[in-house]
Amino acid sequence: MMKGLAVSLGLAGRNLLLVRRVPSVFIPSLIMPLFILIATSGAFHGIGSLPEFAGASYLAFTIPMAATMGAGFAGINSGMTVARDLEGGFFDRLQSSPAPRVALIMGPMFAALVRSIFTTTIVFIAGLIGGVWLPGLLPLLLIYGFALLFGACASCWAIGVALRARTVQAAPIMQLVVFLSVFMSVAYVPASALHGWLGNVAGLNPVTYILTASRSAELTGSIIWSETWPGLVAGFALLILLGVFALAPLRHLENR
Amino acid sequence: MTAAVPVIRQTAALAWRSIVTTIRLPQAWFPALFFPLVLMAIFTASFGGAPGTIPGFPPVRSFLDFAVSGAIIQGVLIGGTSAGAAFATDIEGGFFDRLVASPTSRTSILTGRLGASIALGVGQALLFISVAAIFGARVDGGVLGIFIVVVIASLFAAAVGGLGIFLALRTGSGEAVQGMFPLFFALLFFSSAFFPLDTMVGWYHDVAALNPITYLVESMRREIIGGATIWTALTGIGIALGLALITVGASALALRRRLRVAA
Numbered sequence: 001m002m003k004g005l006a007v008s009l010g011l012a013g014r015n016l017l018l019v020r021r022v023p024s025v026f027i028p029s030l031i032m033p034l035f036i037l038i039a040t041s042g043a044f045h046g047i048g049s050l051p052e053f054a055g056a057s058y059l060a061f062t063i064p065m066a067a068t069m070g071a072g073f074a075g076i077n078s079g080m081t082v083a084r085d086l087e088g089g090f091f092d093r094l095q096s097s098p099a100p101r102v103a104l105i106m107g108p109m110f111a112a113l114v115r116s117i118f119t120t121t122i123v124f125i126a127g128l129i130g131g132v133w134l135p136g137l138l139p140l141l142l143i144y145g146f147a148l149l150f151g152a153c154a155s156c157w158a159i160g161v162a163l164r165a166r167t168v169q170a171a172p173i174m175q176l177v178v179f180l181s182v183f184m185s186v187a188y189v190p191a192s193a194l195h196g197w198l199g200n201v202a203g204l205n206p207v208t209y210i211l212t213a214s215r216s217a218e219l220t221g222s223i224i225w226s227e228t229w230p231g232l233v234a235g236f237a238l239l240i241l242l243g244v245f246a247l248a249p250l251r252h253l254e255n256r
Numbered sequence: 257m258t259a260a261v262p263v264i265r266q267t268a269a270l271a272w273r274s275i276v277t278t279i280r281l282p283q284a285w286f287p288a289l290f291f292p293l294v295l296m297a298i299f300t301a302s303f304g305g306a307p308g309t310i311p312g313f314p315p316v317r318s319f320l321d322f323a324v325s326g327a328i329i330q331g332v333l334i335g336g337t338s339a340g341a342a343f344a345t346d347i348e349g350g351f352f353d354r355l356v357a358s359p360t361s362r363t364s365i366l367t368g369r370l371g372a373s374i375a376l377g378v379g380q381a382l383l384f385i386s387v388a389a390i391f392g393a394r395v396d397g398g399v400l401g402i403f404i405v406v407v408i409a410s411l412f413a414a415a416v417g418g419l420g421i422f423l424a425l426r427t428g429s430g431e432a433v434q435g436m437f438p439l440f441f442a443l444l445f446f447s448s449a450f451f452p453l454d455t456m457v458g459w460y461h462d463v464a465a466l467n468p469i470t471y472l473v474e475s476m477r478r479e480i481i482g483g484a485t486i487w488t489a490l491t492g493i494g495i496a497l498g499l500a501l502i503t504v505g506a507s508a509l510a511l512r513r514r515l516r517v518a519a
Contacts, residue, residue: 046451197301
């Protein structure tokens with residue numbers, strides 16, 4: 001157990017080191033959440049005057065979505081790192097070592113979580129500059145927690161794809177699913193303002209409940225349990241499902 | 257006249273090759289069709305309550321009518337980036353050098369690739385209008401309105417294609433050309449492509465008001481939602497033509513420079 005944790009942390013440290021060594025790959029994923037916050041809140045500022053927003057600031061409304069998306073980008077990058085390691089042979093060397101197999105997934109995922117904390121902090125700082133005050137300690141921690149939860153889900157998804165495809169060319173599949181999972185939720189407006197097909201899809205999308213819970217903490221400055229628990233249930237259910245998706249190919253890889 | 261015939265033939269042959277290459281590679285055409293259509297659907301479902309409710313929103317039958325022109329511009333931007341990357345791949349893979357070593361006209365190397373970009377832009381404009389029409393959108397300007405939208409889309413496709421070729425010739429790297437995509441994406445968001453300019457505030461409004469894409473989109477949008485005049489049509493055509501002249505001119509200079517260095 002302790003050995004697995006030590007290997008996971010070692011691999012996470014190596015992944016984070018790559019942020020400095022291959023900036024062209026990682027910097028866009030650090031900037032994108034900031035861009036999403038500014039572009040979304042700027043371009044769609046007017047939509048905030050719909051009665052469904054009840055006078056809430058659209059920038060504040062967008063902060064949880066940008067934080068969630070930033071965590072999603074961090075998760076995608078962990079999958080791309082695994083794919084690159086598979087192509088370069090580093091993963092094969094790890095497999096032939098006595099390192100616990102689960103550490104091969106936990107390491108990149110830990111790195112994604114650390115980067116999620118970083119991107120979420122950037123989003124909050126940008127919000128402060130834009131005039132949105134922090135929502136209070138507990139709601140703030142809850143928003144960080146939901147970003148980490150989604151980052152872990154995205155990481156499991158991306159690593160699962162990487163372990164199956166064994167090539168970094170699978171990156172568009174990793175990105176597409178994460179993008180669509182966020183966009184086909186309550187990313188831009190509350191559920192009550194959604195029209196037609198998207199209302200039905202968003203109702204079935206776990207990201208809707210994660211975003212609703214996170215947004216509730218941001219906008220009310222308190223933790224409303226009735227809006228928080230569906231987010232926790234949806235997030236952890238998704239994590240278990242995608243965790244199985246990521247772990248399943250490991251057994252297959254051992255037999256290669 | 258006799259000298260022009262081979263150039264036209266070579267242009268057609270190279271444009272056809274580019275189109276066939278694009279069709280054969282799903283990663284080249286799929287994003288240029290999929291993302292604009294998906295975003296158009298998501299924005300229509302998300303912002304359907306905006307028309308008639310939000311101050312500053314122009315009178316439209318539905319948000320879908322409003323969203324079509326933004327989708328066309330987005331598709332052209334993505335398609336142009338892919339075309340530039342494909343040209344860079346030709347440089348990386350040696351096809352460009354073989355073309356230069358052959359008696360192929362230098363002009364047709366550019367015009368062939370630009371022809372393919374324009375054809376893709378026209379196809380995207382017609383496809384997006386057709387898909388939107390299936391879901392209830394209408395073009396207020398009728399056939400003439402569709403023609404003007406297609407003309408603006410094709411000129412803008414030439415502009416983006418020219419920029420892609422310029423970047424490919426200067427960098428010789430498909431990755432570098434693809435790396436420009438986030439900038440294009442930013443240009444799109446910092447315009448009225450997805451939401452009206454009059455609903456934006458502060459510095460964001462000022463940036464969008466200076467962005468030429470805003471005027472391209474608005475010109476197309478007027479043909480679709482109504483309120484078009486000769487002036488709005490000429491503004492869109494003029495801006496697209498101006499951008500095309502600048503980027504195609506820059507790519508011609510970059511080609512001359514590359515050939516001079518190679519010699």
